Amino acid sequence: MTGQDAPGGSGPAIDIRSVCKSYTRGQQTVPVLQNVSFHIAKGEFVALMGPSGSGKSTLLNLIAGIDRVDSGSIFVSGADITTLSESELARWRSRSVGFIFQFYNLIPVLTALENVELPLLLTPLSARERRKHAEAALALVGLADRMDHKPSELSGGQQQRTAIARAIVTDPDILVADEPTGDLDRVSAGEILDLMAGLSESLNKTIVMVTHDPRAAQRAHLVRSLEKGLLIDAGNGAEGGNGNADAPLHS
Amino acid sequence: MALLVSYSLRNLLARRMTTVLTAGGMALVVFVFAAALMLAEGLRSTLVQTGTPGNALVLRKGSKSEIESVVERGVASLVETRSEIARDADGSALAASEVVVLINLAKRGTGEASNVMLRGIGQKSLALRPQVRLVSGRMPRFGSSEIVAGEGVARRFKGAGLGEKLRFGMREWTVVGIFDAGATGFNSEIWGDVDQFMNAFRRNAYTLLLVRLVSEDSLGAFRNGVEADPRLKLDVKAEAVFYAEQSEMMAKFLKILGVSLTAIFSIGAMIGAMITMHAAVAGRVGEIGTLRALGFPRRSILTAFVLEALFLGLLGGAVGLLAASGLQLFTISTMNFQTFSELAFGFSLTPGIVILSLAFGTGMGLLGGLIPALRAARIKIVDALRAV
Numbered sequence: 001m002t003g004q005d006a007p008g009g010s011g012p013a014i015d016i017r018s019v020c021k022s023y024t025r026g027q028q029t030v031p032v033l034q035n036v037s038f039h040i041a042k043g044e045f046v047a048l049m050g051p052s053g054s055g056k057s058t059l060l061n062l063i064a065g066i067d068r069v070d071s072g073s074i075f076v077s078g079a080d081i082t083t084l085s086e087s088e089l090a091r092w093r094s095r096s097v098g099f100i101f102q103f104y105n106l107i108p109v110l111t112a113l114e115n116v117e118l119p120l121l122l123t124p125l126s127a128r129e130r131r132k133h134a135e136a137a138l139a140l141v142g143l144a145d146r147m148d149h150k151p152s153e154l155s156g157g158q159q160q161r162t163a164i165a166r167a168i169v170t171d172p173d174i175l176v177a178d179e180p181t182g183d184l185d186r187v188s189a190g191e192i193l194d195l196m197a198g199l200s201e202s203l204n205k206t207i208v209m210v211t212h213d214p215r216a217a218q219r220a221h222l223v224r225s226l227e228k229g230l231l232i233d234a235g236n237g238a239e240g241g242n243g244n245a246d247a248p249l250h251s
Numbered sequence: 252m253a254l255l256v257s258y259s260l261r262n263l264l265a266r267r268m269t270t271v272l273t274a275g276g277m278a279l280v281v282f283v284f285a286a287a288l289m290l291a292e293g294l295r296s297t298l299v300q301t302g303t304p305g306n307a308l309v310l311r312k313g314s315k316s317e318i319e320s321v322v323e324r325g326v327a328s329l330v331e332t333r334s335e336i337a338r339d340a341d342g343s344a345l346a347a348s349e350v351v352v353l354i355n356l357a358k359r360g361t362g363e364a365s366n367v368m369l370r371g372i373g374q375k376s377l378a379l380r381p382q383v384r385l386v387s388g389r390m391p392r393f394g395s396s397e398i399v400a401g402e403g404v405a406r407r408f409k410g411a412g413l414g415e416k417l418r419f420g421m422r423e424w425t426v427v428g429i430f431d432a433g434a435t436g437f438n439s440e441i442w443g444d445v446d447q448f449m450n451a452f453r454r455n456a457y458t459l460l461l462v463r464l465v466s467e468d469s470l471g472a473f474r475n476g477v478e479a480d481p482r483l484k485l486d487v488k489a490e491a492v493f494y495a496e497q498s499e500m501m502a503k504f505l506k507i508l509g510v511s512l513t514a515i516f517s518i519g520a521m522i523g524a525m526i527t528m529h530a531a532v533a534g535r536v537g538e539i540g541t542l543r544a545l546g547f548p549r550r551s552i553l554t555a556f557v558l559e560a561l562f563l564g565l566l567g568g569a570v571g572l573l574a575a576s577g578l579q580l581f582t583i584s585t586m587n588f589q590t591f592s593e594l595a596f597g598f599s600l601t602p603g604i605v606i607l608s609l610a611f612g613t614g615m616g617l618l619g620g621l622i623p624a625l626r627a628a629r630i631k632i633v634d635a636l637r638a639v
């Protein structure tokens with residue numbers, strides 16, 4: 001598994017090898033991902049597309065370390081996260097992964113600033129340093145003037161920007177986003193995509209984004225498609241379980 | 252940690268109505284719990300204070316209560332000569348022969364009849380009971396139909412107030428004074444000249460003899476001397492012990508009643524707390540998933556929910572205790588079925604009861620919250636996130 005082919009990358013940030021994942025529903029086992037392999041270079045901004053139920057979220061969850069593979073391995077920044085214990089995985093997530101959700105998933109009783117500060121509670125930073133970092137992250141997403149607002153006092157776009165600030169405040173290696181614009185109007189969605197593209201370019205963040213919005217996919221450097229648990233080469237739609245051929249689309 | 256605590260607190264604030272209702276339920280339980288303890292404590296301290304250290308009671312052998320006892324005049328004078336009894340400056344024994352009679356009086360307001368204890372006192376009775384203090388009027392003159400009433404009686408019974416008149420023993424008696432005996436059983440009695448009472452009720456024997464001993468240590472010698480004399484057929488008891496025994500059954504009854512009430516109530520409140528916490532968990536499954544995804548360990552989630560339950564319990568405990576502390580303003584009067592007379596006593600709050608009640612409240616919250624909190628911490632992250 002090689003291939004140092006992504007723009008701006010220096011090696012695979014994420015390397016997925018022969019991952020299988022199925023869910024059991026009652027008596028029957030439903031295969032979701034079948035022998036999926038591919039890699040994402042550092043600094044890459046990848047869009048994962050595919051029909052609903054094709055396993056996009058499942059794959060993203062495995063990459064982000066909040067779900068377990070049945071077989072296969074996932075290397076992130078050189079380390080196999082599938083071998084980590086539950087608590088090691090939690091610690092790894094807190095340091096290495098930034099989450100962006102479709103419904104923002106902010107804590108309603110906390111202010112924007114406190115929401116952004118939340119992941120820093122798991123670091124050894126002092127209260128003052130935490131606050132400084134959180135303020136900086138909020139300023140970066142353009143919400144310096146909304147720090148003390150509760151999520152319910154923010155628009156959808158502002159909430160998602162707060163969530164992005166929360167995702168980057170620990171300076172993680174990778175950002176995962178599951179339909180980050182799925183619940184937003186066209187203008188807000190555009191702003192969020194601008195922000196994410198900016199993070200990838202200026203901060204060299206590796207971003208994996210699940211979306212079924214073609215406009216969102218357009219902003220990514222690379223598009224990968226899943227269909228019935230198999231990775232499809234996005235360029236020509238050919239089935240490619242090994243996923244070695246990275247085909248940039250809409251560059 | 253500070254953020255976790257404030258997260259828990261703010262979640263309680265956010266669900267204000269549920270919080271108030273649940274804490275209210277717990278407050279009710281803590282109220283009953285504290286009230287039962289305060290009542291038992293009030294009763295205990297009343298009866299302990301009724302006796303004075305160094306005093307001994309002499310009663311007929313086998314008497315469980317004052318009214319059962321009879322002490323003949325001659326026998327009383329014989330006992331008074333014993334050397335274990337303290338003497339006055341003039342050489343007379345510090346002893347009082349008393350008669351106790353139960354009478355029926357009508358209560359103020361309802362007019363309902365209830366038993367009241369009459370105590371015929373001697374010249375030395377007052378000196379032997381330092382906890383009895385005149386609050387208004389004067390002491391009765393010996394040889395007259397004058398009486399004094401304990402505060403509890405004066406307040407609750409018709410005709411027992413200062414300057415009022417009572418009829419009993421086929422005579423009319425004038426209340427010339429009101430005495431306060433603190434939190435003792437004497438507060439529920441009427442006192443008058445022992446000879447007048449014996450005349451009125453056609454008694455020719457005393458009920459008991461109260462003596463002050465030379466020292467508390469003389470009790471053993473005094474008892475041995477009196478009880479050994481086969482002519483006397485008397486029992487000797489320390490005054491404090493005797494009155495405490497008088498209400499043993501009553502105190503036990505109150506405690507059992509209080510504890511069983513509390514047990515029933517607290518099961519209900521615990522279920523209420525559990526339902527609330529379950530609802531709190533169900534409504535925040537998505538939040539839990541988010542926190543776990545961000546890297547918070549199960550322990551933190553557990554802590555946050557347990558904290559929430561603890562706060563809830565503490566709030567309930569504090570409110571219940573506050574309400575219960577208001578009970579100190581009230582006096583309970585009830586029939587002591589060991590003496591068949593009315594006994595008035597208050598609710599008494601001690602630091603021990605405060606601590607116990609708060610601990611009970613938080614313990615209830617903890618128990619109610621633990622199962623839902625454990626459940627919250629166990630949910631798989633991907634499943635939890637689907638609930639957003």
Ligand SMILES: Nc1ncnc2c1ncn2[C@@H]1O[C@H](COP(=O)(O)OP(=O)(O)O)[C@@H](O)[C@H]1O
Binds near residue numbers: 023
């Ligand atoms: N926790 C789960 N339990 C059972 N089935 C699941 C679970 N998560 C996903 N699935 C199933 O796996 C398939 C893929 O789901 P998902 O990865 O969410 O698809 P997508 O995000 O592409 O729409 C679907 O058929 C879904 O019903």
Ligand SMILES: [Mg+2]
Binds near residue numbers: 056057058210
């Ligand atoms: Mg999905």
